[in-house]
Structures are given as C-alpha cells and as structure tokens.
Amino acid sequence: MARPKIVVVGGGFAGAECLQRLERKLGPAEAELTLVTPTDYQLYLPLLPHVAAGVLTPQSVAVSLRRRLRRTRLVPGAAIGVDTAAKVCIVRKTTGELVDVPYDQLVLTAGSTTRTFDIPGLTEYALGMKTLAQAAYLRDHVIAQLDLAAVAEDPAERDARLRFVVVGGGYAGTETAACLQRLTTAAAKRYPRLDPSLIEWHLVDVAPKLLPELGENLGAKAMQMLRRRGVEFSLNTSVAAVEADSVTLTDGRVLPTRTLIWTAGVAASPLVHTLSTETMRGRLVTTAELTVPGVEGVFAAGDAAAVPDLAAGGGAITPPTAQHAQRQGKALAHNVAARLRGGLLRPYRHRDLGLVVDLGGKDAVSKPLGVELSGVPAQAVARGYHVMALPTVTARTRVLVNWALNATAGDDFVRTGFQAGRPARLQDFEETNAFLTSEELKQRYEEE
Structure with a gap:
C-alpha cells in the first residue's frame, strides 16, 4: 500500500518543528513527509534587526532545514493555492514551473506577510523587514544614505538622507529602529564630513504607547532609553x-x-484565502486541536492560523509570535501522527513565558514570567532566550561568536551590493502577488 502523504507548507517555526518531531514519531514506512518552501532554511525572525544592523551575519539566522530534517523531501517553491476537494497543493517552483503536490494530510504553516494599508505611495516606496533579503537590502540602503550624504552639496538633500523614519511601535519596529540607530551612530565616526548630530531617527505609531504588550512601565523605559540615544517618537500618529x-x-x-x-504589523499569507474556509482577522479559523473545520485532512498553525487561546479564554486567539508558532509545531506533530494512527487529538494550550525586546548594547526590556526587567539584566535574559530558542547548536554557536566579535571589533559598515538593482517594493521581496485566487484555482481544474 502507498504511504500516506503528509505535506507541510512553510518552513518557519511551526512547520520545521512539526516535521522534525514527525520524523521521530513516525517510521519511514508510516508516512511520506514533504515540505514546500521557497528557501532551504528556517529564518529566525526575531534576530533579523541584528542582521540589518550588521551585528549578525545572514547565515547566523538562516538555520539549515537539511541539517534539521533528514527524511523530509524538500520541494523548492511557494504554495500558491490549495484544492481541498482534490487534495492537491499547487506549487510554483523556484524555476517558475507549476506542479501539483497531492496530500493525504496537509499542514498549513505558511506564515505571514507585511500588513499594508491604502496609503498613497506606501507600496512603492516603503522598505520592509520581513525576509532575509529585505534585511540585507535595508542595511545596504542605510549605509548608502550615509555615503551619499557625505558628498551631497545640497543641505536639503543631506538632511533628507540623514533622516530615517520607522513606522510601527511593536517588537519589530522598535528593535529595528534601535539597532539601526546604533549602526548609523557608530558609522558616522568614519565620515569626517558628516555631523553626527544631523542624523535623525523617527519612530511613528498609531498607538498611544510604545510596546503596549509589555505594559506601561516597560514601554516607558524603552522610550526613555531610545530618547537618550536621540530617537524621536510620534505616537497617536500614522502616515498619510x-x-x-x-x-x-x-x-x-x-x-x-x-x-x-x-513594520506596522503582519497579515496572514494570501494562501489562506484559496481554501474558501472561515477566517478571523484574515487568518484561517482552526479548532483548538489545530484542524481546519469543514475540510478533511487539513491542519493549520502559526501566523496564518487563528488558533483559540485556551489559556487566555474569552474567545481570544493566540498572537502571531515565534513562541506560539514553535509550540504549535509540537502540537501539530502529535495530532497529525494521532490522526494517522487513529489516536486522540490534543488541544493546544500554552501559557506565555514572557516577552523580550533587545534594543542593542546594554539597552533592553524584558518580562520573563511576568517579572519586569530593564537594562543589563533584561539584555541577559533577551539574548539568553534567543540562544536557547535557536534550533541547532551550530546556529547558537554562530550567533554567540558574532555577538562577541561585534562587541570587541565593531563593524566595518560596508555595502555588500547583493540586492543591488532589484525592485525594493514590499510585494517584490515577499511575492504577495504570486497567489491564485479562488476563481483562478477553479478555472485551472476546469481546464484540466
């Protein structure tokens, strides 16, 4: 008899964790494991601001999937549609070829994209911080502004190039502004013609407080740390x-x-809308057991899924964080294996372990298990958490060595040029226009 086909879409925290555990739980004869992913690495997203700032090399946060997954077949491409009736996942390979990947059990951990709004010029000119390529591009772009400002004859041009605006007062925006502000401050010392006092960083957010998830006290301390470094804040404000x-x-x-x-939030991968099932806040509605109601053999977790938060209660859903995605991956592995073997599915329940925000250097705020910390103790907790959360010893070693090297030798502030010449728009980096609509999906199978 043919082995059941388990297809996982997305090699992020939830997908990689699920597959690594399925390889342990299921014997080779029990199931055929397939991962659909455009890259052969798992991106450790929380440390992406460190890559943009040059504190870590890109390889440090790109954890090899082939090192973690020994029996899983990797399909290099992006899932752009799902036909739940035919039990087929449509994949656009990295070559551009469209292929059908059949499944018996489908696990959707497709992640998220940058959330945008109907603001004139936003999609044309905004830079994102969601992918490794975007972080590399952003680093080159910021250093290029210093290079160009140093030779600008027009004071207005110089001022514009030395003014940097970050939108989003959550973890991503705050850490990005903090890390890149440290980059430009240190780099300015290498530019004799630049006055460091002319460099401005602005953090804009529609919310009345910074980092509201951490509470008023820690949010205020984070603002105090960044203001001391020259970062300006515009709260209760957005972009027109x-x-x-x-x-x-x-x-x-x-x-x-x-x-x-x-960095004003995330939206679930457009893939979720090809299933024609119920969504909540743009995410696939799931049961507590991570199954998708109304379709057979489909599970979902991570940023693309609206998973009931049993610990919070009151109809809440789990926030789109790496901590939840990784732990949902563990629950997925158990439930997928149980479904194959006729066992009982377990509901996902997890109490948050706390939050950490690394502002660079000795600046940080953390709230492990409800205990509020700031400064050096918070930094120790933040970096300790990241090291332990990295899934391989190799990745942990690379990150620790990079941190130590940057702390002792500093940065050379060079532009790599790896992303030069490519469009910088959000949809180009994140390929949000590549997905099939429900009508296109239906038409595809009618033609076949």
Missing part, C-alpha cells in the same frame, strides 16, 4: 502619504526623508 523623498504624517507634518521602514 509617502513620496520618494518625503513622508507626510496624519498630524500634517512633512518629514523629508529617503528612508521609510514599514
């Missing part, structure tokens, strides 16, 4: 329009700038 050389805020101010970094 974006142009190539300026950003207009909703309070009427116009900030001349050549750099807008957009």
Whole structure:
C-alpha cells in the first residue's frame, strides 16, 4: 500500500518543528513527509534587526532545514493555492514551473506577510523587514544614505538622507529602529564630513504607547532609553502619504526623508484565502486541536492560523509570535501522527513565558514570567532566550561568536551590493502577488 502523504507548507517555526518531531514519531514506512518552501532554511525572525544592523551575519539566522530534517523531501517553491476537494497543493517552483503536490494530510504553516494599508505611495516606496533579503537590502540602503550624504552639496538633500523614519511601535519596529540607530551612530565616526548630530531617527505609531504588550512601565523605559540615544517618537500618529523623498504624517507634518521602514504589523499569507474556509482577522479559523473545520485532512498553525487561546479564554486567539508558532509545531506533530494512527487529538494550550525586546548594547526590556526587567539584566535574559530558542547548536554557536566579535571589533559598515538593482517594493521581496485566487484555482481544474 502507498504511504500516506503528509505535506507541510512553510518552513518557519511551526512547520520545521512539526516535521522534525514527525520524523521521530513516525517510521519511514508510516508516512511520506514533504515540505514546500521557497528557501532551504528556517529564518529566525526575531534576530533579523541584528542582521540589518550588521551585528549578525545572514547565515547566523538562516538555520539549515537539511541539517534539521533528514527524511523530509524538500520541494523548492511557494504554495500558491490549495484544492481541498482534490487534495492537491499547487506549487510554483523556484524555476517558475507549476506542479501539483497531492496530500493525504496537509499542514498549513505558511506564515505571514507585511500588513499594508491604502496609503498613497506606501507600496512603492516603503522598505520592509520581513525576509532575509529585505534585511540585507535595508542595511545596504542605510549605509548608502550615509555615503551619499557625505558628498551631497545640497543641505536639503543631506538632511533628507540623514533622516530615517520607522513606522510601527511593536517588537519589530522598535528593535529595528534601535539597532539601526546604533549602526548609523557608530558609522558616522568614519565620515569626517558628516555631523553626527544631523542624523535623525523617527519612530511613528498609531498607538498611544510604545510596546503596549509589555505594559506601561516597560514601554516607558524603552522610550526613555531610545530618547537618550536621540530617537524621536510620534505616537497617536500614522502616515498619510509617502513620496520618494518625503513622508507626510496624519498630524500634517512633512518629514523629508529617503528612508521609510514599514513594520506596522503582519497579515496572514494570501494562501489562506484559496481554501474558501472561515477566517478571523484574515487568518484561517482552526479548532483548538489545530484542524481546519469543514475540510478533511487539513491542519493549520502559526501566523496564518487563528488558533483559540485556551489559556487566555474569552474567545481570544493566540498572537502571531515565534513562541506560539514553535509550540504549535509540537502540537501539530502529535495530532497529525494521532490522526494517522487513529489516536486522540490534543488541544493546544500554552501559557506565555514572557516577552523580550533587545534594543542593542546594554539597552533592553524584558518580562520573563511576568517579572519586569530593564537594562543589563533584561539584555541577559533577551539574548539568553534567543540562544536557547535557536534550533541547532551550530546556529547558537554562530550567533554567540558574532555577538562577541561585534562587541570587541565593531563593524566595518560596508555595502555588500547583493540586492543591488532589484525592485525594493514590499510585494517584490515577499511575492504577495504570486497567489491564485479562488476563481483562478477553479478555472485551472476546469481546464484540466
């Protein structure tokens, strides 16, 4: 008899964790394991700001999937549609070829993309921080602004190139602004013609407080640390329009700038809308056991799924964090194996272990198990957590060595040029226009 086909879409925290455990739980004769992913690595997203700032090399946060997964077949491509009636996942391989990948059990851990709004100029000029390529591009872009400002004859051009705007006061935006501000401050010392006092960093967020998930006290301490380093804040404010050389805020101010970094939240992968099942806040509705109601043999978890938060209660769903995704991957492995063997599925329940925000250097705020920390103790907790959360010893070693090298030798602030010449738009990096609509999916199978 043919082995049941288990197909996992997405090699992030949930997908990689699920497959690694399935390889242990299931014998080779019990199931055929397949992973659909455009890259052969798992991105450790929480440390992406460190890559953009040059504190870590890109390889440090790109954990090899082939090192973790020994029996899983990797399909190099992106899933762009799912036909649940035919039990087929449509994949666009990295060559552009469309192939059908049949499944008996489908695990959707497709992750998320950058959330955008209908703001004039946003998708044309905003830079993102969601992928490894975006982090590499952003680092080159920021250093290029210093290079160009140093030789600019026009004071207005110089001021615009030295003004950097970050939108989003959550973890991603705050850490990105903090890490890159340290980069530009240190790099300015290598530019004799640049006045470091002209470099401006602005953090904009529609919320009234920074890092509201950490509570008012720690959010205020984070603001205090960053203000001491020269970062300016515009809270209760959003972006009204974006142009190539300026950003207009909703309070009427116009900030001349050549750099807008957009980190204002995430949206579930467009893949979820090809299933025609119920969604909540754009994410696939699942049961507590991580199954998708109304379709046979489909599980979902991570940023693409609206998983009931049993620990919080009250109809809450788990937030799209790496901590939840990784632990949902463990629950997925148990339930997929149980489904194959006729066992009982377990509901996902997890109490949050706390939150950490690394602001670079000795600055950090953390809340492990509800205990509020700031400064050096918080930094020790933050970096200790990241090291332990990295899935391989090799990745942990690379990160520790990179941190130590950066702390002792500093950075050379060079532009690699790896992403030079490619479009910088969010949809180009994240390929959000590549997915099939429900109508296109139906038409595809009618033609066949």
